[in-house]
Amino acid sequence: MCIGSGAAGSPSDIKKPSVLLMASNTPFQYRVLRCAAQAGASVFILGSKRAKFLALSRYCKGFVPYPRDFVEEDSTELVCIVNDLIYKLGIDYVIPGCGDTTRLLGEIGSRLHARCFPVPPPSVFDTLNDKSKFASLCLDLGMPHPASVLLAGPAELKSMYDSGQLHFPLIAKPVDAYGSEGVVKLEALSVQVNLDKIDYSPILLQEFVEGEDVCISLFCVQGVCKRQVVYKRKRGISFIEHDSLSDLAQAVARHLNFDGVICFDARLAPDGKSVYLIECNPRFWYNMDFAMVAGVNFVGLGIDPVGHESRAATKKAFSSPYSLALKVFTPWRINAQDVAMFRYWLADPIPFLWIEIWLGLPGLIAGKATRAVRSIKQRFWC
Template identity: 40%
Template sequence: MLPSCSRTTRLLSVHGDQIGAPFYPVPAQDTFDALDDKWRFAGVCAELDLPVPATRRFETMADLRRDLHRLGYPLILKPAAMSGGYGVRKIDSVEELPEHLNYSPIICQEYIPGEELSSFYLCDTGRIVASFAYRRTLTKLEEIRAPEIDDHARRLIEHFRYRGVIGFDIRRSPDGRIAFIECNPRFWYHMEVAMLAGLNFVTLGCRLRDGEGGPADPETLKIRSPRRLCGNLLTPWRLNRAERAYLRYIIRDPAISAWAAFQSAIGRYRLAGGQLL
């Protein structure tokens, strides 16, 4: 059995041993609950001395407005336990604060300017077996090596004796400061990015469950945006292996490919899974 989201991951954490079928490695229930909630995750980071933006929690927008004098701008508003970026809003001034939000509680977090990084790990009882990190912009996606991020992640993984896959959303400011924004103690939306580099986290986790060894090092990944790749279709020798694999990936479905081509032409198509801006 393979968990595909937060609910199914937690289901296996709680009842996996009672199902009577082999299942993918998952974290313990209390570990999952502590990391899947954005407010609790910020508290975990503070306890372990991991870099995290200043974070506050409010039950309603009325509560938040009563504390306006303590807020700095820009800031981020988001729900505590929703995925896919749902409900996340960047607020640049007090005038942009909404009157109401359709979720509660409200997590209010310092905004860290700079670039967005993603870092993922497969773990076996506190030991990192495989890892993959990348950064994504409007023009390209490329794998990165970030020892500082790995060191912080390792402390959290060892602390919880973590088992299974785990990912972190991170911001890195122009002066090099990093901050852990969110944690995904489960499979993530853009798993195909690691697969393009040669890391299949599904297969690796199944092997881990069966007691087999870890993977070989993946190839270095660098992929330009679909719009830039289309400009090189007549010169395919300029595409690297990952870019060719990525093009094969996005053209498997003709309807999706036609839509992606249109969105790419107007500059709204993002790398990794065809997500729109």
């Protein structure tokens, strides 16, 4: 926190920290914006064309267009632009908004004239962000991880299928995509159709682990976990505790002396005890605003750790916007967490509605349709 001139400790002397958010898009970065604002910061945005809608948020203090994407080839020009904004706007912290800007900030941070949100060096980021390299890291550390093999491309995958080397079910995925982009489940019944969907190279092929998805996110300083949340995603976010997953995640962070936010996707086996690390995202994540409303502000931890280290998010369940809408028909099921999230959404309605309805609804409908078709196939053709 920055302290202005005058009598130390008086409320009028406490200056809000000013942060510059590097934004390459809107949905993901909007969550970072809201968390930074809730931490008490005045948020300015240096954004590409795809991030311009963030300017409509009431929490955006000012939007500065960046004429291109955030890539390292433009780092010299970018450093000059950011340092100029630091001087003109009185910026205290520069924070990333996604994976690309997290890696970029790790590259250029030492050349900026303001403090940066903690991020890993590019070499560590690449080890974790690349799904194949992360699989190798888990193997080296003896971490539970699905058996994996890296294939050159679709031709090699098709050759393995034709020669009978594939044992289903399997998961195929690109090594560097975010979210579930490009992820295809290969099953014996529909493998020929699904093989045609895979048009990227290389391909990480993994055994499919039966069970339930579970995630953990940590804020670390030099490999030491300062705060963490464990959660499941099902019609919203449910925060839980899971000691085994916590131990695994912290072991990886310690091994890499990690700085910043690190998130793991894992799979909880049907016995409820065994857990497998699946992927790692060394960056902020999409549902971080749920954690913030629950009491753990991961952006705040990086710019004002003293003010954001005491509250816990364990054993709280929050509905997604669409699940909460359905609860209108059964209002007795609406809980305090639902009310808190509803207030959070209504506090900045235009960006929220645009992101959830215009951007999010088509994907939600497509996802539900895909799952329905898969369920029908399993029921009538298996």
